[in-house]
Amino acid sequence: MLCLGLFGTAGAAVPPAGSGWSLVWSDDFSGAAGTLPSSSNWIIDTGHSYPGGAANWGTGEVQNYTSSTANLSQDGSGDLRITPIRDSAGNWTSGRVETQRTDFQPPAGGKLRIESRIQMPNVTGAAADGYWPAFWTLGAGYRGNYWNWPSIGEFDLMENVNGVNQVWGTLHCGTGSGGPCNETTGLGATHACPGSACQGNFHTYALEWDRSVSPQQLRWYVDGVQYHSVNASQMDAATWDAATNHGHFILLNVAMGGAFPDPVAGHQTPTSATQSGVPMLVDYVAVYSSGGSTTTGGTTTTGGTATGGTTTTGGTTTTGGTTTTGGTTTGGTGGTAYSTLQAESFTQQSGVGVEACTDTGGGQDIASLANGDWAYYPGIDFGSTAAHQFKARVASGAAGGVSGLVEVRLDSRTSTPIGSFAVANTGGWQSWQTIPANISAVTGKHDVYLTFTSGQPADFVNVNWFTFSQT
Missing domain, CATH: 2.60.120.260 (Galactose-binding domain-like)
Known part of the structure; x- marks a missing residue:
């Protein structure tokens, strides 16, 4: 596992890759105060839905996402601030971003680690009713086709609602109701944040996506402590492949109200007692890769080191981008x-x-x-x-x-x-x-x-x- 800077102040640098890992992508939000995050890295979602997608983002949340720096901005100290705000008429606005890249996945036979150091909104009790901060991914196939959830896979690395002192980690997959992934609840677990409360303190939330083991596995961590896992043997192969056999993109947002906060609170949220203007702070987002191999145009990359020629691993031969197993072509050019x-x-x-x-x-x-x-x-x-x-x-x-x-x-x-x-x-x-x-x-x-x-x-x-x- 990576050696992580788990605690400390805001604005910490992206941790270096640990032994056997390489950094794939990151953003440490080092821009000037009051600026939007990098458009090279992020797409800013706006409104109450994707064009052509389900109303209220499919979850009944009430906020309008905007590109206003009041809702979404870098703070000049190395953090991204996502701030829900209620106006004088009682309407809520907030911020949501997703990565431009949709190709985050482990190499064949390797691992991928997606992590972020986040301070949940520092609000609890009745003042937190409806707050729904999240750090998560969606399968690449969701982009542009907003009706194939949850089959394309959703990995919730960090969710929290109503200021409860715990983190939820969940896999969504399979069919829209029930099915092998228990939708719409998903396959999830919760954990208290180690050492200090989740609200108002920075903690590191991570998912390891492991194709180096059989059955393949997803593992959830908070501050390096594993608290949840799901593996391919828990469902049929088609469901697992549909959720994991492709790239994902990463999202950060703070929603208000809807299908998760309301049942946890036992009433409709947010309420008149909900406090406006409490941000989620994101120190960095980083993606690391370990092991495995990828092949492009005859060049095989193993554990982050590129080597030309032909590679044979476990009886599978890779040559010039074509993979042959047992005499049957299963990929390549x-x-x-x-x-x-x-x-x-x-x-x-x-x-x-x-x-x-x-x-x-x-x-x-x-x-x-x-x-x-x-x-x-x-x-x-x-x-x-x-x-x-x-x-x-x-x-x-x-x-x-x-x-x-x-x-x-x-x-x-x-x-x-x-x-x-x-x-x-x-x-x-x-x-x-x-x-x-x-x-x-x-x-x-x-x-x-x-x-x-x-x-x-x-x-x-x-x-x-x-x-x-x-x-």
Whole structure:
């Protein structure tokens, strides 16, 4: 575990990476007093919802998020201040930010640690009713598709409500109600802050996301004390993969009232007794990585040190960006467009689960695909004679009225699709059909994206394989 500066005054430096760890990203909020946080690092959320998202941020909270420095600013002493304020009419404003980056995840076979040193708002009792400070993450697939929660995963590193002297740590995943992750409560635990009260004192809140162990595990810490863990064996593989097999982005905010503070208080919050203007202070946010390996263009990075050539680990050989296990290509670059391209051979994805497949030939398929999900297959060679058709092996157990498009895009997941086909229920999630679609003429080598678009938030398709043809 990292050696952390757990206590002390505000404005402490980002702790150096401990032995075996490397710093991936950080912000220590060292800007001038009264300035907004770095736009290179952070997106400022405003209003009562994302455009096209659920009202009141999906949780019933009452505040309006703004970009005003009264609600959100650096203090000149190395802290970010997020301050809820009630106006004379009783309306609340506050601040919320999320990282520009959405790719925070451990390397294959490694670990990631996300941490922040935070002082919760220094308010307790009736004056704290409705205060809801939080430090958390969401799966990358949530951005732009605000109806796929909680399947894309949410890691709550620090939540607190109503000035109670404890921290909540929670994993949200699975389905929107009940399911393997006990939604909407999630899989959580609480812990008192060591040494001093949570309110008004700086404590370090962290999550370690560990792909180096089997089953994979998430662990929650406050001031270096582990108080909660969840591992992959606690749910089915598809649910775990949908929540963790992709990047996440980081959020900081102070909400007021809603679905968490109200039941804890036993009444609607905030109230007329709730004190306005008490900030959450954030000293720094840092992301560290340890172990594992990542490969790009033939360069393998292991434990933070880049080494060229070919790496073999535990029977898995990585060469030039293509990973081969037991003779089956499961990732990497290259290949002809006219071969059978296994859908699970993506190298990047968002919102994509992988599961065992009962179709002819067995293997795996990509699953739980819904609006906004995508998978990336780099370096696919179409040759000098144009391809004009695309077909894919798909299955769907979607409910009546739920359907969507399987689309092909080239070189960018936001480019115009070169072709698509619609799919609805095929008779079950393992009831397979091969569906063709015409595409615009394509030659040469391209990065291929499969993207999934639907007017409904529900999962609508699984994909086993796909290919292209010239006629």
